[in-house]
Amino acid sequence: MSAFDYQGYEHLSGxxxxxxxxxxxxxxxxxxxxxxxxxxxADKVFPIVQELVSDPNLMRLAERYLTGIVSIVQVKLFESTPAKAWHQERNVVLNQKVDIADWGPWHEEDGVHYVQPPIEVLDNMVTLRLQLDAANEESGYLRIIPRSHNTGLMSEEEIAAYAESHESIDCFTEAGDVLAIRPHVLHKTCEGSSGSSRRVLQIEYCGYKLPAGLEWA
Known part of the structure; x- marks a missing residue:
């Protein structure tokens, strides 16, 4: 098992x-x-984001953490704001809703189908968080509980208990850095002293081969 597979995250500078x-x-x-x-x-809305997402260097970076043929699942651009509760990212987006064993629950939002996949799908995903602004005690930052993804998907009660009994780390980054994380590692966003926000471009990749007819939305 690689250090990333064990820890569930990696900080890449510059x-x-x-x-x-x-x-x-x-x-x-x-x-x-x-x-x-x-x-x-964001890749479908902003040409400059599409240009970046198409960079083969980013795809090669994602391939370091995955097995199989790697595809982009979703690209998000957001202003990171405080999230008080620890949580796991557990949904993926698909082009249609179908009946697949062990996939669910489903929900639809803005015409996009969201579903919770089996844990083996999440274990073959990586999220690259491209930092457009510095993340620190002043601007706010991401807090992670290393190795928490190895426990699998947890209920809210299990998450709260796990967070109480395990140490977390604060991820301070500079603009241009990348945080690579498994989607289901426990994390939350902490508010900075200045109350300002910072922008993150987040690209989700997966090496899981979808059943015929399904595509990442």
Whole structure:
């Protein structure tokens, strides 16, 4: 088992050059984002995001953490705001709703089908959080409980108990850094002292082969 598979996260410094970060900042500067959800299909809305997502270097980076043929599941752009409760990301997006054993529950939002897949799908996913702004005690940051994903999916009560009994780490990053995390590692966003927000471009990848006829939305 690799260090990433065991820990559930990795901090990569300086993945995006500042010239590229500044181009993204400038292009997105006037874009209003709903604080809670942000833009959930940012690659389909912003050409500069599509250009970045198409970079083969990012795909090769994702392939380091996955097995099988890697595909992009979803691209999100959002302003990171405090989330008081520990949680796991446990849903994926598909182009249609079908009856598949061990997939569910389902729900639809803005015409997109969300579903909780089996744990083996989440274990073959990685989320690359591209930091467009620094994340620190002033601006806010992500807090993670390493190795928590190895417990599998937990109920709210199990999450609360796990968080009480396990140590967390604070992920301070600079603009241009990448946090690679398993979606179901326990995490939450902590508010900074300045009360300001920071933008994150999040790309979800998966190496799981979907059944015939299904595609990532």
């Amino acid at each position: 993945v995006l050059p500042m010239e590229q970060v500044n181009r993204l900042r400038d292009a997105l500067a006037e874009t209003p984002l709903e604080q809670k959800a942000g833009e959930k299909s």
